[in-house]
Amino acid sequence: MALTIAEHQTGAVESASAEIGGIDVAPVTAWLAANVADSEPPFAFELIAAGGSNLTFRLADSGGRQWALRRPPVGSALATAHDMGREWRIMAALGGAGAVPVPEMVAFCGDHSVNGADFYVMSFVEGRILRDRGSVADMTPEQAKTATQSLLDVQIAFHTLDLDEVGLGDLGRREDYVGRQLRRWRRQVEAAGVREVPLLIELHERLSKAKPPEAAPPALAHGDYRFDNTVLDRQWRVAAVLDWELCTTGNPIADFAWSLQYWADPGDEVSFLADPPTVLDCFARRDQVADRYAAQSGFDLSDLGYYTVFSWWKQACIVEGAYARRLHGMTGGMGTTGDVGDIARRVDAMLAHAADMAAGML
Secondary structure, three states: OOOOOOOOOOOOOOOOOOOOOOOOHHHHHHHHHOOOOOOOOOOEEEEOOOOOOOEEEEEEEEOOEEEEEEOOOOOHHHHHHHHHHHHHHHHHHHHHOOOOOOOOOEEOOOOHHOOOEEEEEEEEOEEEEOHHHHOOOOOOOOHHHHHHHHHHHHHHHHHOOOOOOOOOOOOOOOOOOOHHHHHHHHHHHHHOOOOOHHHHHHHHHHHHHHOOOOOOOOOOEEOOOHHHOOOEEOOOEEEEOOOOOOOEEEEEEHHHHHOHHHOOOOOOOEEEEOOOOOOOOOOOOHHHHHHHHHHOOOOOOHHHHHHHHHHEEEEEEEEHHHHHHHHHHOOOOOOOOOOOHHHHHHHHHHHHHHHHHHHHOO
């Protein structure tokens, strides 16, 4: 199966140009030749994931060997959201412990004279990524069941991981994950200052006042775990988890609730994804997935409704950040951008959906 890296939900594109933004070809080539064992210049660079997220390039040398190179979005102003050293550290710790399937970390560059920002090289994991209905059109119910179970197994594995044992005990604060997230994302929206979003502020206040007590021990929270941030092998099991840029120490139930919003059901009026794969009949429904997670993890999901509203509010904040970057001309490596107003309208729809769910709850 050919690898298809998930496009970022704000609208990534693919390109095979060695002149693509984000790679200063001559110094990067020299650095790769010196730091990536057994590599043979010249190198070809292909942008395979872009948008508001970190940029991921397929890297191939003259001998046909392949790696993945990852760097922050070009022109990013949010260094804390694109900390390559942190992402490298997390994946290196997980890979070294064999605790969670991740690509092999190959080399890290912290010298900005090479490419204008930190970047790293990791192994290129072959497999399938489920990112839309087209990518799952040939799946059988049995294959979908296997993929779903593997997705849950891996999430529960990092939600029950001993952080101290794998060397990530100091990754972040262990208390008040949702409070920290509420403050962080509101600050980022207000710092961007592109427009007034009163419903976002109203929901922030309501969510802050209604925070439930944390019902599970602090855990490794991926921050954006879903099918299209994993690579599946030929047996439809997770071979690698990608995109750890939002990872921190946090509340595993909140992290699962976030993932669950990517699990769209038929008839959903709004979804985190424009073309969610899970709406096909071969997949279990969202409530069934939640029941499986609760049964396997042993965690109490009685506050799942609160964390669902919180997830939609947080997603609205993230997309509002993408809107702000677009207004400032930062396309994050995207070759086409579409109507910037569509992003603002998507934020408004997400906030309205969150407010509808919050009625009678918060």
